[in-house]
Amino acid sequence: MANLQVTTESKPVRLILILAAIIVLGLFLLLPLFAVFAEALRRGWEVFLASLTEDAALSAIKLTLLAAAISVPLNTLFGVSAAWLVTKYRFKGRAFLISLIDLPFAISPVIAGLVWVMIFGAKGWLPPETLTNLLAPAANLAAWAASSDRFGGLFEGLAAWLANPKIIFATPGIIIATVFITFPFVARELIPLMESQGSDQEEAAVTLGAGGWRIFWRITLPNIKWGLLYGVLLCNARAMGEFGAVSVVSGHIRGKTNTLPLHIEVLYNEYQFSAAFACATLLAFLALFTLGMKSLVEQLSGHSAAGKH
C-alpha cells in the first residue's frame, strides 16, 4: 500500500476529519429528522393519527398530491422534449434557451409566486373579470356539454370553473406555481446526460430505417431512463415540498387552498406543534423515500453505466 501514502493524511488528521463529518452530519441532518418524529409523537399515537386524518389535513394532502400529479407528468414531458431539442439539434438561440430553462432555479420562489398574482390577481393584467369575458365562449361550450345526458357529469366541474374562473387564491394558481417552480428538474438532469451520449446511436437507427418516434422509444429513452427517473424523483419531491411560490398564490384558505407545507405552517403558527410535526413527518417520509429511490437508481444506473465501454 506504499502508493497510497501520498494521498493519505496522518492518523490524527484523519480522525479529526471523520469526527467533524459525523458532527456536522448529526447536527444538521439527523438531529432535525429525529426532532420531527419526536415532536410529532410527543402527545402519543392518537393525537398523531388524528392530526393526519382531520379534514383540513386530508384536504391539504389531496391538494399536494393533485399539484404533483399534474406538474410532474407535465414537466417530465416538457423536460424530455426540451433536452431532446437542445442536445440533438443545433440552432440559433440554443444557449439562451438553455439558460431560460434554468430561470425558475435562479429566481426567488416568492417572485415566482408574485409573478402569477401580478398576472391573474384582482389588480393584475388578466383579473378574474377579464378572464370571465375571455373564457365566456368556452364556458358556454362547457355548460352545453354539462347539460348533455351522457357525459354531463364530466363537464360540470369545468363548466362551473369557466363560468367563474378563479386562479389566484385557488387550486389553478397553486398548480401553475408548482409547474413553474419544478420546470427545470427533468431537463436539467437530462441535458448533460444526452449531451455526453451524442447522437451516434440515433443516427445509426436512422440509417437502419427507423422513424423518429420509434427511435425515441427504442433508442433514446432506454439510454436516458435512469437519468429521467432521477429527474422525475427530484421534480416530485420539489412539487410536493414547495412552499414559497405556492404560499404567495394560495391565500391559505384552510381545507381549500392549503397544500401540505402550507398546512404545516398554519398549524405551527397556531401553536399546534404536535399536529404540525405530525404532518411534517409525511414530508420527511417523502424525503427519505426520494433519497432511497435515488440511491437505488444510482446503483442500477451505475451497473449499466459500468458497461458503457
Added chain:
Amino acid sequence: MSISIHSINKTFGSYKALEDVSLEVPNGSLTALLGPSGSGKTTLLRIVAGLEFADDGPGKILFHGENVVGIPAGKRSVGFVFQHYALFRHMSVADNIAFGLTVLPRSKRPAKSEIRDRVHELLGLVKLDGLDKRRPHELSGGQRQRVALARALAIRPKVLLLDEPFGALDAKVRKDLRRWLRVFHDEINLTTLFVTHDQEEALELADQVVVMRNARIEQVGTPQEIYDRPRSPFVYEFLGNVNKLTEPNGVQRYIRPHEIEVLFAAEYDPTTDRMAKIQHLFSAGPVATLGVRLDDGKFVDVELSRKQLEDLGLSVGDEVAIRSNPPE
C-alpha cells in the same frame, strides 16, 4: 450498385466543407476516401448516406442512375458503420443486428423466426458465432466493429459506407481486420466506400483511392496510380516519405526514398548522379534507411534492402553516388 456524385457543395456557416465534388464509385468496388482531417471526406460520406444534406444547387447523388437527393437516409438502402460503431448499448448483439429488420413496416417485416435465422447467418458471416446474447460492452473493439458491420448488412443494403472503420482499434487488430475486410468485400461484392486518414490503409485495402484536401478531390485512381503518379506535391507527400531532389540537369523532382539508387563513389556519372555523404544508417528491419547529405547541404532519405546494404558494405561517413530511379 454504382454511386455517382455530381458537383456537391456543402458549407457549415461560412466554412466550406465540400466544394464542387464529383466522383464515380464503380459497382462492386472498394473505394477509399483518403485525406487529412478537415478535408471533407467524412462530410461527403455522410451526405451519401443521407445523414447530412448538400447545399441547394444542381448537385446530384445517383445510386445506379437514380437520384437519391431528397430521399431520407432510412430509405436509401445504405449500410453505415460509424467510427465508434454506435452500437445500441442496452441491446444484445442479436437485437442490435436485428434492429433494422424489426423496424420495417409490418408488411415488409420478416417473421420472427426468419429474423433469427438472418441474425445467425450474419453472425457466421462476420465470424462471431455464439456471441448473440452478449452486450456490446462485453465485446472487444474488433468484435464490436464486426457487430456494427453485421447490423448494417442485415437490411441488405445496396451500398456500404464505413467511417474510419479501423480508427478506434489498436495496430495489431487493425491490420488483421483490414485484411479480413478485403477478403470479406470480395466475398459479398458490395459497393463500399470508406473514409480513412491512413494512407497505408487506403493503399492496401482499396481498389480505388480518392485523395481529398481542403474540401476538394485532389486525385482519383488505383492505389498504384496514386502512389506512382501523384498529380500534386500534396498527394506525393501525403502518401508517404518523399524527397525533393534537384537533379544534375537542374530539374526539380519528387522522389520516394526507395526510388533512389546508391552507387559506389567510383561509379559516379555527373550527368545523372549526385555525390552524397552518409550521415546515418538505420538497418533494423527488412529495409535499411540511409540519411545522406548532398554536396549542396540538402538532406535526402534513401531506402534499400538489407541485402543491397550488405553488398555495398556501407558505413556512416562514406561517400556515395545517388541516382534517382523513378518507376516508368
